[in-house]
Amino acid sequence: MAANTVLSVRDLRIYYFTSRGAVRAVDGVSFDVGEGDVLGVAGESGSGKSTLGFGIMGLVPPPGRIVGGSIVLDGIDLTKLSEDELRKIRWSKVSMVFQGALNVLNPVVRVGDQMAEVLVIHKGLSKDEAMKIVEEHLKLVGLPPDVARRYPHELSGGMKQRVVIAMALLLRPRLVIADEPTTALDVVIQAQIMNLLKRIREEEKVSMIFITHDLSLIAEIANKVAVMYAGKIVEMGSSDDVYSQPLHPYTQGLLNSIPSIRRRKGLSWIPGSPPDLRNPPQGCRFHPRCPYAMDICRREEPPQIDVGNSHVVSCWLYAKR
Ligand SMILES: Nc1ncnc2c1ncn2[C@@H]1O[C@H](COP(=O)(O)OP(=O)(O)OP(=O)(O)O)[C@@H](O)[C@H]1O
Ligand code: SF4
Ligand SMILES: [Mg+2]
Structure with missing residues (x-):
């Protein structure tokens, strides 16, 4: 090795x-x-x-x-x-963008809240701290910050895939x-x-x-x-x-x-x-x-x-x- x-x-x-x-x-x-x-x-x-x-x-x-x-x-x-x-x-x-990942987002939770939850659970961050990192990651994948306030059904397939990629990168x-x-x-x-x-x-x-x-x-x-x-x-x-x-x-x-x-x-x-x-x-x-x-x-x-x-x-x- x-x-x-x-x-x-x-x-x-x-x-x-x-x-x-x-x-x-x-x-x-x-x-x-x-x-x-x-x-x-x-x-x-x-x-x-x-x-x-x-x-x-x-x-x-x-x-x-x-x-x-x-x-x-x-x-x-x-x-x-x-x-x-x-x-x-x-x-x-190690993280994974699953095949058919467009459907893995929870339809009833705003995109930003789903992403922030990962940071709250794994890193013990406050909601505000987590939201800042979420917005940075949305920017990283070429999405505007207001995407955080939207529900998955309000995004196109390409936007959802960007969200899923951003989630896979959240914890570096x-x-x-x-x-x-x-x-x-x-x-x-x-x-x-x-x-x-x-x-x-x-x-x-x-x-x-x-x-x-x-x-x-x-x-x-x-x-x-x-x-x-x-x-x-x-x-x-x-x-x-x-x-x-x-x-x-x-x-x-x-x-x-x-x-x-x-x-x-x-x-x-x-x-x-x-x-x-x-x-x-x-x-x-x-x-x-x-x-x-x-x-x-x-x-x-x-x-x-x-x-x-x-x-x-x-x-x-x-x-x-
Ligand atoms: N839950 C399961 N139960 C039984 N067999 C399974 C299960 N999941 C996958 N397999 C079998 O395991 C083999 C490999 O499947 P896998 O999904 O890893 O292939 P893949 O290369 O990702 O295919 P694809 O390009 O269609 O995504 C296949 O023969 C498949 O039928
Ligand atoms: S069957 Fe074809 S691929 Fe397989 S070992 Fe023989 S020559 Fe190689
Ligand atoms: Mg496969």
Whole structure:
């Protein structure tokens, strides 16, 4: 682990124990996020991106559970903490802009009061002190101070998303997880929110995990990228390396599909669909859809291969055998 590592995840496994078997949503995931890093996490629907975010927040919903691995944030393994201890860290050290977050605001409480409550509870500030900080944060995300007195239904989708981002930053966390923060928004507002996140990254020195199905958004904001497929990271490296030299056939497929997904059309061009995570394919989980699949791919899981400059890929094509 490097000296400036904020988050270090090792061999993380998160399963949902359903009546029809265990869904292995996150299945042996490892990565680091350094100070000021923005790690983009990409992958198709159902690949485990949100579950990974919930795991780091200590908020995996039942019937889900962390079944193995570690999540070390600033030297503390979050998987070992009690719920009380986690509550202190959540929002103050790590926060999350949830997928579909536009609906998380309480409709009957004014925006400013909802935000202030976070500061009153976590920091013990008076209401007046909290309101000052709320107004500063509204300004930070480009909203006028009078938004504090409005109810959520009086805001547009883009304004609500700015409020949710402001809330995630209120306690100055070390790490913000943004899960599809622009997906529900139209293209113009999406561009504005991307610009806001880029500005926050530069001005606030907060580390970020930016989750999306859209690799072209990651190229805009992230310096590192992890590509997930069926609960595993199949390729990871600096954005420059992964975009200029994608190695995994799945990453290559995702990148080839970018012109057609620019308007959120999905990634359906890759033939086939992601596997059932209760019973994933043996060997390489991508083999039923991979144009290069070999015999060994159907039998044995590919090792993770470091091709240099921390660019790693899990694929038999790159293994020395
Ligand atoms: N509460 C749950 N109970 C059972 N299975 C679940 C639950 N939540 C998620 N899953 C399963 O876990 C897997 C990963 O889901 P997750 O929501 O993490 O994917 P995702 O990559 O965020 O997808 P999307 O891009 O659609 O948001 C999927 O197979 C999903 O069906
Ligand atoms: S390990 Fe085999 S099946 Fe999997 S991506 Fe590589 S070549 Fe394709
Ligand atoms: Mg998701």
